[in-house]
Amino acid sequence: MIRVYTSSVIDAPADQVWGKVRDFNGLPQWTPFVAESRIEGNLPSDRIGCIRHFQLRSGGTIREQLLSLSDYEYTCVYSILESPMGVENYVATLKLTPVTDGNRTFAEWSAEFDCPREREKELAESIGQGVFQAAFDSLKSLVAGR
Secondary structure (H helix, E strand, C coil): CEEEEEEEEECCCHHHHHHHHCCCCCHHHHCCCEEEEEEHHHCCCCCCCCEEEEEECCCCEEEEEEEEEECCCCEEEEEEEECCCCCEEEEEEEEEEEECCCCEEEEEEEEEEECCHHHHHHHHHHHHHHHHHHHHHHHHHHHHHC
């Protein structure tokens, strides 16, 4: 099992950032790589166990299940059910922490998963930079425009 970890500081209050990322179906609004998303079975996007089915701009499809959502801790945990990435047992956590100095947000996104040993480095880079950091960069631009 490998672990990918990415962190960033966002120049906006944690409440404001959480308002963007809390919606489990909202990836198209704050990430550069998701074209469209829907929650299967028309369930609420904050119901534990709901499944988001989204289309990547590159053409792939991913299904993820919401495992945990805490407005108190600004935390979302989810697993990948299906994806073209070739990962198994994938569980990710997105966590925000208020930075009181300057009213900013410390954002952390981590994932643990299994994959073939020869793909570990490639997938760690792709997920860490191509997904997590790209999403943080997009989020920074979005909240800066307020």
